[in-house]
Amino acid sequence: MSRKAADAGEMPAWYEAGLRHAWLPYAQMKTAALPLPVVCTYGSRIVLADGRELVDGVASWWTACHGYNHPHLRAAIERQLAVLPHVMFGGLAHEQALTLARRLAALAPGDLERVFFSESGSVAVEIAMKMAIQLWVNRGIPGRRKLLAFRGAYHGDTTGAMSVCDPEAGMHKLFGPLLPPHHVIDLPAGEAAAADFLRFLDRHADEIAGIIVEPLVQGAGGMRFHDAEVLRLLRNAADRYELPLIFDEIFTGFGRTGSLFACEAAGVVPDIMTLSKALTGGTLPLAATIARKGVFEAFWSDDPAHALMHGPTFMGNALACAAANASLDLFEGEPRLQEAADIARALESGLAPCRTAAGVKDVRVRGAIGVVELHHIADLEALRARFVQEGVFVRPFGSVVYLTPALTIAPDELAILTTAVVNVVGERAG
Numbered sequence: 001m002s003r004k005a006a007d008a009g010e011m012p013a014w015y016e017a018g019l020r021h022a023w024l025p026y027a028q029m030k031t032a033a034l035p036l037p038v039v040c041t042y043g044s045r046i047v048l049a050d051g052r053e054l055v056d057g058v059a060s061w062w063t064a065c066h067g068y069n070h071p072h073l074r075a076a077i078e079r080q081l082a083v084l085p086h087v088m089f090g091g092l093a094h095e096q097a098l099t100l101a102r103r104l105a106a107l108a109p110g111d112l113e114r115v116f117f118s119e120s121g122s123v124a125v126e127i128a129m130k131m132a133i134q135l136w137v138n139r140g141i142p143g144r145r146k147l148l149a150f151r152g153a154y155h156g157d158t159t160g161a162m163s164v165c166d167p168e169a170g171m172h173k174l175f176g177p178l179l180p181p182h183h184v185i186d187l188p189a190g191e192a193a194a195a196d197f198l199r200f201l202d203r204h205a206d207e208i209a210g211i212i213v214e215p216l217v218q219g220a221g222g223m224r225f226h227d228a229e230v231l232r233l234l235r236n237a238a239d240r241y242e243l244p245l246i247f248d249e250i251f252t253g254f255g256r257t258g259s260l261f262a263c264e265a266a267g268v269v270p271d272i273m274t275l276s277k278a279l280t281g282g283t284l285p286l287a288a289t290i291a292r293k294g295v296f297e298a299f300w301s302d303d304p305a306h307a308l309m310h311g312p313t314f315m316g317n318a319l320a321c322a323a324a325n326a327s328l329d330l331f332e333g334e335p336r337l338q339e340a341a342d343i344a345r346a347l348e349s350g351l352a353p354c355r356t357a358a359g360v361k362d363v364r365v366r367g368a369i370g371v372v373e374l375h376h377i378a379d380l381e382a383l384r385a386r387f388v389q390e391g392v393f394v395r396p397f398g399s400v401v402y403l404t405p406a407l408t409i410a411p412d413e414l415a416i417l418t419t420a421v422v423n424v425v426g427e428r429a430g
C-alpha cells in the first residue's frame with residue numbers, strides 16, 4: 001500500500017507540516033494510508049480540505065448520535081465556556097456535573113444512582129474494575145481479584161481494560177503476559193456454553209470479583225450480537241454467587257441498540273454501568289461509571305482506606321458535562337429512539353442485497369448498527385479507500401463492514417451509505 005491518502009488531492013499546509021509529528025491510532029505508521037484532511041463537519045457530513053463531502057457511516061467512533069455541530073450542543077458549550085470551562089472536582093463541585101449526575105441516575109434503571117466521572121471509556125472501565133475488586137476488600141473478604149470477561153470483548157486500551165479484552169482475537173495480544181490474569185471465557189450463548197459458564201463459576205467463584213460484559217453487542221471485538229437471554233442468565237448467575245455485574249454500555253448506550261441503554265431490552269439492572277462515547281453527543285470527552293446503591297455502600301465507611309482512590313484531573317469537566325446535559329435534553333425532546341428504529345428498518349432493507357453476495361458470511365442489524373461480515377478482508381486500506389471514492393466514510397475492521405450512523409441521519413443519506421456498502425461488497429465478489 002503506498003503512502004497516499006485514500007484519494008489524495010492537494011493537501012493543506014497545516015497537514016503537510018503537522019502530520020510528520022503526529023502518531024496515529026491503531027496504525028502501522030510506515031505503511032498505513034494517510035488520514036483524510038477534514039476542515040469541517042455538519043449533520044452527517046464530513047467536509048474534506050479539497051471540498052469533497054463524505055456521508056458519515058461511523059459517527060466518529062459512535063459518538064455523534066445527534067449528528068455533527070448540533071446547535072443545541074454548541075450553544076450549551078459556548079454558554080459554559082463563558083462562565084466556567086473547568087474547575088477541579090476535588091474539593092469543588094459545579095452545577096453541570098451535579099445536574100448530570102442527578103439526570104444520569106434518574107435515567108439509569110433500578111438503583112444505579114452514584115455517578116463517578118472520568119474522561120474516557122477505558123478509564124471508566126478501569127474504575128468499574130477497581131470498584132468491583134475493592135468492594136470485596138472493603139467487605140473484608142480476601143482473594144477476589146479476578147474479573148470474569150468474555151471472548152470477543154473489547155473494553156479499551158488502558159492496562160486494566162486490555163486485561164478484560166479478548167486475549168487471542170483482540171488487538172492487545174502482545175501485552176498478554178504483562179496483564180493481570182483475569183478469566184476470559186465464552187459468552188454463555190446457547191445451552192452448552194451456558195452450562196460451561198455455570199460450571200466455571202462453580203469452580204472459580206471464590207476468586208472472582210465481578211463479571212464484565214458489553215450488553216447485546218460486542219462492538220470493537222467484531223460487532224457480534226447476543227440475545228437478551230444471555231444477559232438474564234448473567235444476572236441470575238451473578239445473583240447466585242453474589243458477584244457484581246458490570247455492563248460496559250460505552251458503545252451500546254444512548255439508543256445505539258434501539259433502547260436508551262441495552263440493559264433495558266433485557267430487563268436487567270447491572271451493578272455497575274459504564275458510559276462514554278455518545279454521552280456528550282460526540283463533542284467532548286467524558287465518561288461515567290455508575291454504581292448501584294449496594295456497591296456504593298461497600299465504600300461508605302469511617303475507614304479512609306475504604307475510599308475509592310481515583311480522581312482524573314479533568315474529572316467532571318464542566319464543558320463536557322454541559323454538552324452531556326444538552327445531549328440528554330435532545331434525547332428527552334427529540335425522537336431519537338424512534339429514529340433508531342427507523343434506521344434499523346432501513347439498514348435491514350438497504351443491506352439485504354449483501355446477503356446473497358459472494359464472500360459474505362453474515363448480514364445483521366440491531367438498532368442503529370448494520371453489519372456485513374465477510375469471510376475475509378485481504379486489504380482493509382484498499383476497501384476503506386473504495387468507500388471514500390463512493391463518497392462515504394465507512395471504516396471496516398477485521399472482517400466486518402459496518403454502519404453506525406448518527407441517529408439523526410436523513411433517509412437519503414442512509415440510502416447513500418447502504419448503497420455504497422452493497423456496491424463495494426458486491427464488486428469484491430465480481
Ligand code: PLP
Nearest residue numbers: 120121122154155156219250251
Ligand atoms: N468499552 C467499549 C465497549 C468500547 O467500545 C470502547 C471503545 O471503543 C471502550 C470501552 C474504550 O473507550 P475509549 O476509547 O473512550 O477509551
